[in-house]
Amino acid sequence: MAAAASSSSVLLLLLAAALAGMSANAATFTITNNCGFTVWPAATPVGGGTQLNPGGTWTVNVPAGTSSGRVWGRTGCSFNGNSGSCQTGDCGGALACTLSGQPPLTLAEFTIGGSQDFYDISVIDGYNLAMAFSCSTGVRLVCTDPGCPDAYHNPPDMKTHACG
Template sequence: MAPSILLPLFLLVAVADAATFTITNRCQYTVWPAAVPSGGGAKLDPGQTWTIDVPAGTTGGRVWPRTGCGFDGNGNGQCQTGDCGGKLACTAYGAAPNTLAEFALNQWSNLDFFDISLVDGFNVPMAFLPAGGSGAAGCPKGGPRCAAAITPQCPGELRAAGGCNSACTVFREDKYCCTGSAANSCGPTSYSEFFKRLCPDAYSYPKDDPSSTYTCPGGTNYHVIFCP
């Protein structure tokens, strides 16, 4: 088959497997969601929804809530939590603390891998669900939820304006970050166990894989819900 015919067929497959992410703010306050590498950012007042299309094959994808933001007409400003270099439309990851929806689409065996991570701390409750919820076809565990109000319960040494930091962010020690001497041997700590107790579906430290990674078939659409 000629290359000129193969290319359109490849593009059709890629379009068919792209995922639509519907991001909804159910909080009683304004949230500025950010999304990279696709989406950028938006402002969502209570009850509002933002929809983005994410190409098949995307890796390193993140959606996160920002709070306490102010932007001018050119999209420049800052946020109290989750700020991405003072831009409304993010092109870089956000500053801790922030609750993360992480994903990689159409990976091994054409599966999507996704999770909620508290490795960068917490700022807003979140659910990250396949369209269709827990009963979505081919999604054995449904999707993760972290609906707890963590910030008011945050240990004093981890407290931050508008959120709750991770121990790695605060102490920068190998045993909390799973780096250096603890890269292959780190385990849960009292701080990660605090997060895991309140949000058992979420990553509580970098090696918290077995209970925290979710899969769905490639081409699945997703809902990210703030304050589910």
Template sequence: MASSATSSAVLLVVLVATLAAGGANAAIFTITNSCPFTVWPAATPVGGGVQLNPGETWTIDVPAGTSSGRVWGRTCCNFNGGSGSCATGDCAGALSCTLSGQKPLTLAEFTLGLGGSQDFYDLSVIDGFNVGMSFSCSSGETLTCRDSSCPDNTKLHHCNGNSNYQVVFCP
């Protein structure tokens, strides 16, 4: 009897957790290279990094509730078997970053809310500027930084939770 009651309690906890998680959706980040040169975008804590030739796009799913997320472009990279280096934005020589990049780097920064709560995002050149970038969410304004003076973009912006995002290099 105790075994059946325990199984029912576990099933109830799993069901409640599943229903609660249903309101918190992942955000889709679509990252596009519009530059006439290759960019190696990186994303932490989810995504890692890839090589994007001109015109290519990379899509990553970022879980709701992700805080302190970043996307940046790396330039002039040379990777051989997953390790190498970049002239800007390098993350300890890794193609798939788990650490933040080294200066200089233009940063798209975000914090995703849970379920329907607000997301926050900004563009930052506090760690220097290395490549032009625009950053937008589906329910907010587009932030664009084409050079090292991006004063309006360093302010924190918000959009609805469960929004999707666009990052464009060389907008």
């Protein structure tokens, strides 16, 4: 599945963070599957996950008091109700993740609260899907291959961007 995801730069799992105008430490993420195949996005610590067919969207409401989190796409999943497994990004066999996904996985990471919100894409834990990530007032990050310049490749990278 990972090879299929990297075969075309136009197939993106789009994460758009609408952070402007929200109350302190709250955000809404709209996740759109622009891939030509089904993806199972997941989000922690909000404990979320769902099946997302091509063209589908999923809205994740991050509650006030949440300071940071991660969003990623899982591939090659098979679920029976709320349990199953995924070839990439699996989070302990749960549809709605409360644990981080297992590598390889492309991560969208966010920190909210204070005077600014921050976001980045990380491939430190590997790469499994093309991804774009932006906030309503910030730079759009795009990662379409494992060597993408917009992503963190190792912990000292300085690739975090501010919203607003």
